[in-house]
Amino acid sequence: MLRFALQRLRLPENAIQFLLSLFMSRSNRVITAHGPTLPYRVRIGIDQGEVISPLLWVIYLDPLLTALKNEKKDPYCLVSPIASDIVSSNSCSPDVLEINNLVFMDDSTLISSSKEGMEHMLSITEEFYRLNNTLANHNKYALATNAVATSRDLSPIAFNLMTSSLNTTTNIKVTPIPMSSSFRFLGV
Numbered sequence: 001m002l003r004f005a006l007q008r009l010r011l012p013e014n015a016i017q018f019l020l021s022l023f024m025s026r027s028n029r030v031i032t033a034h035g036p037t038l039p040y041r042v043r044i045g046i047d048q049g050e051v052i053s054p055l056l057w058v059i060y061l062d063p064l065l066t067a068l069k070n071e072k073k074d075p076y077c078l079v080s081p082i083a084s085d086i087v088s089s090n091s092c093s094p095d096v097l098e099i100n101n102l103v104f105m106d107d108s109t110l111i112s113s114s115k116e117g118m119e120h121m122l123s124i125t126e127e128f129y130r131l132n133n134t135l136a137n138h139n140k141y142a143l144a145t146n147a148v149a150t151s152r153d154l155s156p157i158a159f160n161l162m163t164s165s166l167n168t169t170t171n172i173k174v175t176p177i178p179m180s181s182s183f184r185f186l187g188v
Contacts, residue, residue, distance in 0.1 A: 001060070001131070001132045001133075002019075002020065002023075002046075002056070002059070002060055003016060003020060004063075005059050005060050005062060005063060006019060006020075006059060008062070008063065009059065009062070019052075019056070022052070023042075023046070026041070026042040027039040027040060027041050027042060028040060028042050028047075046060065048105075053105075054105060057105050057106070060132075061103060063128070064124070064125065064128040065101065065103060067124050067128070068100055068101050068110075068121055068124060068125075069100070069101075071120070071124060072098060072100045072117070072121075073112070073114075073116065073117040073120045073121075074112050074113040074114040074116065074117030075098040075099055075100035075111065075112065075113065075117065076098070076099045076100065076111045076112065076113055077096045077097070077098055077099075077113070078096065078097040078098075078099055079095055079096055079097075080095060080097065081095055099111055100112060100117070100121060101121070102185070104186055107185065107186050109185060110122070110125070115157075115159065118159055119159045119160055119161060119162075120162070122159050122161055122172055123161040123162040123164075123167060126161060126166075126167040126169050127164060127166040127167045130166045130167060130168075131166055138172050138173075138174075141172065141174045142174070142177055142183045143157060143174040143175065143176040143177065144176070144177055144183060145176050146179065154175060154176055154177075154178060155175070156173040156174060156175045157173065157174055157175070157176060158171045158172070158173050159171060159172045159173075159174065
C-alpha cells in the first residue's frame with residue numbers, strides 16, 4: 001500500500017523503488033540489558049526510530065486523511081475572525097474552520113459535532129485499516145463529549161458503523177470519560 005501512496009503523490013519510480021527497498025528483506029535485533037537478541041525477520045511496517053519514518057507515516061496515512069476531509073460529516077466548527085487567513089474551508093462562513101481530525105504518526109483524534117458524524121468517520125477508518133492490513137486497538141479509544149450529563153451516565157456508547165466488503169465491524173463501543181477528567185494526546 002505504501003507503493004500506491006507514493007504513486008499517488010507522483011514520485012518518480014526510481015525514488016519509489018529506493019524507498020520501498022529500505023523496507024524489504026530486513027532483519028532486526030533488539031538491544032536488551034542482557035545483550036542483543038538474535039536477528040529476526042521483519043515482515044511489514046515502518047520502524048518508529050528511523051529518521052524517514054515520520055515522513056513515510058504521513059504519506060501512508062494521506063489517503064485516509066484525504067478521505068476524512070473530503071467526506072466530512074458534521075465536523076467541529078472553530079469560529080475565528082482569522083480562520084479564513086489560515087486555510088480555505090467549504091463552510092458557509094469564511095470565519096469558520098472545519099476540523100474533523102488531529103493526527104500525528106499513529107496517534108489520532110477524530111472530532112465530530114454529532115454521533116452520526118463520528119460513526120461515518122469510524123466506518124472510513126475501519127475500511128482503511130482493513131485495506132492496509134492493520135488494526136486499531138478499540139480498547140484504547142477515549143470518548144470526550146459534552147453530551148453526557150453526569151458521571152453516572154458513563155456507560156459505553158455504541159457507534160454503529162456502515163459495513164462493506166472492507167468493513168465487517170458493525171459497531172464500536174466506547175466509554176465516555178467524565179467531563180471533570182482529562183485524557184492524554186501525544187503523551188501530553
